[in-house]
Amino acid sequence: MRLVFIHQNLPGQFRHMARALAAQGGYDMVFIGTRTDRQIPGARVMPYRLHRTVTKGIHPYLVRAENAVLHGQGAARQLVTLRDGGFRPDLIIAHSGWGEALFIKDVFPSVPLLIYSEFYYTARGTDVGFEAPEALTLDAAARTRMRATHILQSLVACDRALTPTAWQKSVHPPLFHPRIDVIHEGVDTGVMTPDPTATVTLGDGMTLRAQDEVITYVARNLEPYRGFHIVMRALPAILEARPAARVVIVGGDDVSYGQAPGDGRTWRETLLSEVPLPADRVIFTGQVPYDTFRRILQVSSVHVYLTYPFVLSWSMLEAMSCGCLVVGSDTPPVREVVTHGETGLLTSFHDPDALAAMVIDALARSAQLTPVRAAARHTIIDRYDRPTCLRQQLDLIGRMAQRAL
Numbered sequence: 001m002r003l004v005f006i007h008q009n010l011p012g013q014f015r016h017m018a019r020a021l022a023a024q025g026g027y028d029m030v031f032i033g034t035r036t037d038r039q040i041p042g043a044r045v046m047p048y049r050l051h052r053t054v055t056k057g058i059h060p061y062l063v064r065a066e067n068a069v070l071h072g073q074g075a076a077r078q079l080v081t082l083r084d085g086g087f088r089p090d091l092i093i094a095h096s097g098w099g100e101a102l103f104i105k106d107v108f109p110s111v112p113l114l115i116y117s118e119f120y121y122t123a124r125g126t127d128v129g130f131e132a133p134e135a136l137t138l139d140a141a142a143r144t145r146m147r148a149t150h151i152l153q154s155l156v157a158c159d160r161a162l163t164p165t166a167w168q169k170s171v172h173p174p175l176f177h178p179r180i181d182v183i184h185e186g187v188d189t190g191v192m193t194p195d196p197t198a199t200v201t202l203g204d205g206m207t208l209r210a211q212d213e214v215i216t217y218v219a220r221n222l223e224p225y226r227g228f229h230i231v232m233r234a235l236p237a238i239l240e241a242r243p244a245a246r247v248v249i250v251g252g253d254d255v256s257y258g259q260a261p262g263d264g265r266t267w268r269e270t271l272l273s274e275v276p277l278p279a280d281r282v283i284f285t286g287q288v289p290y291d292t293f294r295r296i297l298q299v300s301s302v303h304v305y306l307t308y309p310f311v312l313s314w315s316m317l318e319a320m321s322c323g324c325l326v327v328g329s330d331t332p333p334v335r336e337v338v339t340h341g342e343t344g345l346l347t348s349f350h351d352p353d354a355l356a357a358m359v360i361d362a363l364a365r366s367a368q369l370t371p372v373r374a375a376a377r378h379t380i381i382d383r384y385d386r387p388t389c390l391r392q393q394l395d396l397i398g399r400m401a402q403r404a405l
Contacts, residue, residue: 001401002087006032006075006094006101011040013116013164013185014093017397018043020390030087032078032100034071046081048074061146068099068150075100079107090401096154096161105157112400115158117180119311120172121148127225127257127308131350155179160400162393165312167332183393186386187314187321191294194323194377198298202248202283208299213242213363216300216324218250218293218315222268225257226313227306227329232271233352234359239281241360247282248296257310297322302362306349307333317384320344320376325369327358337383343376 003021005014010033021027022042029043036047050070054063075094082089089111094101096115104113123129123144129136155161155176163169164184172180201207208214215238219226228251235247253266261270268284288296293315297303303324305316312333319326320337326344328334338344347358362369 001026001091002028002030002089003397003401004030004032004079004082004089004092005043006092006104007116008034008071008095008098008100010035010038010045012095013118014095016185016386016390017093017393020394021397030082030089032075034074046078048078050074061143064147065149068102071099072102072150076103076107079104083107091397093397094154096151096158099150101154101157102150112160112403113158114396114400115154115161117151117155117158117161117163117172119168120151122171125309126171127310130308131224160396162396165333165336167309167336168311181392181396183396184317184384184389185314185393186389187317187380187384189321189377189381189385192297192318192321192380194373195295195298198295200292200295200299202285204283206246206283208246208248208296210299212299212301213245214299214301215245215247215359215363216250216296216303216319217247218296218303218305218319219256219313220251220287221254221256222249222251222266223255223258224267225308225310226251227304227308227349228267229271230306230349230352230355231304232275232277234356235277235282236275237353237356238359239278241356242363245281245301245363247277248285248300249282250285250288250293250296252287257308294318294322297324300324301366302327302359304355304359305329305334306355307331308349309333312337317380321380321384323373323377325362325366325373326376327355327362337379338376341372343372343379345372 007014010031011018018040031040031043031045034047054066058066091112092104093114096117101115121144123141128144161180162183163180166182169180169182196210198210199207217231222228253268261267297319303319304327306329309332326338328338328344328346329349330346331349338346340346345358345362347354
């Protein structure tokens with residue numbers, strides 16, 4: 001079977017699919033993306049480059065749209081190379097987020113197309129205006145509508161779409177819901193396990209153990225979309241109430257979503273200037289190797305996860321798989337997985353005082369909340385275990401490649 005995967009940051013969400021297919025054998029796989037430093041076992045990698053940058057002075061609403069067209073052209077050129085070389089895929093699987101899926105059907109009109117539609121940008125009910133509703137001007141709403149242009153075109157062109165959570169599906173236009181399958185990439189619950197004997201030594205030489213009082217917070221980058229500012233403002237009260245507690249904050253200083261502070265500083269620098277914190281009790285690790293990340297979760301007493309109504313982070317599911325007691329934001333992506341008082345605790349995203357009070361109470365009642373930790377892990381095993389998710393994904397791939405749509 002011939003498969004083409006397209007993802008600018010390859011292999012992206014297709015990593016586990018590709019590994020499973022390579023292990024099975026019998027698949028001729030090609031990966032198309034912008035990365036030139038990636039080798040994918042069992043697959044040929046065909047990187048592309050944008051042939052130019054976005055037009056200077058173009059209408060602001062069209063900057064992302066033109067950038068998407070440029071990515072779509074880059075991916076299409078590699079598809080033409082495959083086509084002209086006699087390679088005809090049985091199925092093409094593409095992430096729609098950067099525009100790479102735009103012109104696939106124009107190169108291979110009869111080849112089934114599965115898109116990974118991670119998020120559909122809309123001005124109401126999601127991230128736009130979440131913290132500042134007054135900022136939802138006509139200009140912001142119009143800009144957001146145009147931001148979804150390439151995703152909409154990809155949905156029109158595809159045969160089926162894939163998204164990881166039911167809430168992420170729900171923000172897509174209802175017209176397309178019948179063709180969207182909800183299948184998560186899954187969590188390796190055999191690796192991300194509770195370990196009452198776990199220890200982790202951090203870069204400053206501090207060693208923490210599962211018996212210690214450890215509050216954890218993880219984000220790819222420390223920024224408002226993941227509630228970093230709310231966590232920082234809650235910490236002074238938590239540290240005062242729990243003098244033995246240590247806080248481990250994992251994440252980089254770049255910007256994954258939203259905007260930088262605008263004054264040349266990072267969000268970490270900005271918040272530390274607002275909320276000075278003792279360096280011996282609040283440890284910023286930066287981004288860490290996966291095994292260190294796992295052990296940080298395994299020593300966690302309370303894991304804080306906050307997010308705008310936006311893409312749900314893998315890290316929250318991995319924390320639950322490790323048996324963490326999650327204190328999460330009462331926002332739709334989190335509510336899909338966490339039931340308050342049963343599989344975790346929920347609090348308002350916007351209220352640092354409420355967050356502090358909930359973390360303090362959770363630490364005080366740690367033994368009583370042991371069943372919540374166990375239920376959290378069972379939820380991940382039941383709904384997000386990777387082998388189960390992979391079987392569902394591979395079944396979908398098989399049906400599509402055989403035209404059994």
